[in-house]
Amino acid sequence: MKNYLLAHVCIRRYRIVSLFPNYMRQEVTFVKGDGALLWDDTGKTYLDFGSGIGVTNLGHCHPKMTNALLEQANHLWHVSNLFPIPLQIEVADMLCEYSGLGAAFFCNSGAEANEAAIKLARKWANEVKEISNPEIITFEGSFHGRTLATLTATGQNKVKTGFDPLPQGFRTTSLQNIRALKQMTNPQTAGILLELVQGEGGVQPASFAFMHDLADWCQEKDILLMVDEVQTGIGRTGEIFAFQHYGIQPDVVTVAKGLGNGFPIGAMIAKDKLKPVMGPGTHGTTFGGNPLAMAVAKAVLTEINKHGLLQEAKKKGAFLLDRLTEELANFSISEDIRGLGLMVGIKLTKPVLPIIESLLKNGLVTLPAGEKVLRLLPPLVVTFDQIEQAVSLIKAVLTSTSMKVHLG
Ligand SMILES: Cc1ncc(COP(=O)(O)O)c(C=O)c1O
Known part of the structure; x- marks a missing residue:
């Protein structure tokens, strides 16, 4: 009602x-x-x-991004990917340098970035590993987008309901459980896709032990480790990429949200060895990486490394977590307070939506993550x-x- x-x-x-x-x-x-x-x-x-x-992530109407956008808008808005776009090379170089990866593909959203990663994993498995029906393993509680492939990859039934028939080739297991993951792996397994901190799933960080076991397993079995950094990426956790907290090197990383600071963009970045798999004509998009998006992304990636912003973000994240923990210590309504950097969740014993409405009335914008988690992403x-x-x-x-x- x-x-x-x-x-x-x-x-x-x-x-x-x-x-x-x-x-x-x-x-x-x-x-x-x-x-x-x-x-x-x-x-x-x-x-x-x-x-x-x-x-x-860098705040509303950041002057550096606004100026970059306006300046580019006065020169050239769009050319197709049938022509070189020099700004794409600059942004790809920056993403590769910061991630330790070898090549980038640009698109327009997080779902598209994950879709590209799924296609890349399948094509690599088909052609390089000669797997005829490759599978990708994902995790319960995850969220990877709303396209048919990415909602199938998502580990939440509410996102899939009503959209049958769903694409094949996805399996879901529980996060933090390396034994279950190993049991699910089979000769068809091409890639493992996960968020290092599940965002929509309740601000749930993967444990360090699990991530190290998972990275070792992927290497041992020659499976692609694909990290969805659509929400965790571009400084959100106090590092440009959340995987940098864990000391692991993924094969594929996807980003979107923070890369445009509000301008629609997505990107898939992958190891050099995967570059030849996506040859001319294999994948593409009309708008992906257009000059407007690239001008903004270049400004974002330049700014994020300045003024000790990332170090400050880590301190601010720790401060937020500590202050919430102190102030809510005796509140039975708050079950758990967790997060990484400026990605914080308060697990409540009650539905979160009325609380979000009250906070909004009081002048604070917050988000839900599932039914009972209050998510804070300042x-x-x-x-x-x-x-x-x-x-x-x-x-x-x-x-x-x-x-x-x-x-x-
Ligand atoms: C981890 C993660 N992956 C993918 C997506 C989908 O991104 P988009 O809404 O830009 O398609 C989201 C969106 O919330 C997300 O949080």
Whole structure:
């Protein structure tokens, strides 16, 4: 009933009857952003601890990205990939240098980046390993996108329901369980795809021991280790890529969200040995890597390495985690507080959506991760003061929610 009312208010206010109702939208309409702040159409200010689901990692309307976009828009918006795009080479070089990988392919979203990784793994398995029906193993609770292949790879049934028939060649096992993973591996296994911190699945980091065992297993069995850094990548965890915390070297990495800081983009980066697999005509996209996206991505990758931003992000992430842990220590409603860098989750004993609505009313934008996890993804440019403000608001809202639970 409440969702219906919410949708009804939005429909009346903005006449969105001509849109598919596939998103559950909040009532607030943002019209301006700056750093970690947002303003709605009534002039009210909000602290943004969602970053458009981990996208605006360098803050809203960052002047370096805005200038790069405007400058490029005055020169050239688009040429097809049938012609060289020099900025693509610059951005690919930067991604390869930072990741230790050998080649990049550009697309427009996270799902497309994962789709490219899945195609790459299948083609490599077919042609190099001579596997006729290659399989990819993924993990329960994961999220890899909404295309048919990536939703099949996703380890959450709610994403797949109603979309049969699904593509073949995917198996799902449980995270942190190396024995189960080894048992599932067979001669058809071409790749293992995972998020190092499951985002949509509840801000769930893979353990160091599991990742090292997994990396060793992939090497031993000549299986591609494919890391989905769509949400964890581009500074979110305090390193450019989350895999850098683990001291492992994946074969394939996918990124998207933070790479454009709000400009649509995706990329797959892979080891040199995989480059020949994707020869001319094997894969492509009209818009992927166009000059506008590349100009912004170059500005993002230049900026992210400056001003000690990553080191600061690590400190801010640790501060956020510590302050939440201190303030919520005696709250029975909060079961667990976890995360990596500026990707933090509070596991609650109650559904999270009413809490997110209350926080929004109080001027704090947050996100759900599953039914009971409150997800916090502030931009890297958030200040320590803003973190304190957010912690106070969360404490206040959880206090009143806990009181309602006791009274109710
Ligand atoms: C880990 C992960 N992979 C893939 C995706 C899909 O990205 P997109 O929505 O850009 O297709 C997401 C989106 O939330 C994600 O968090």
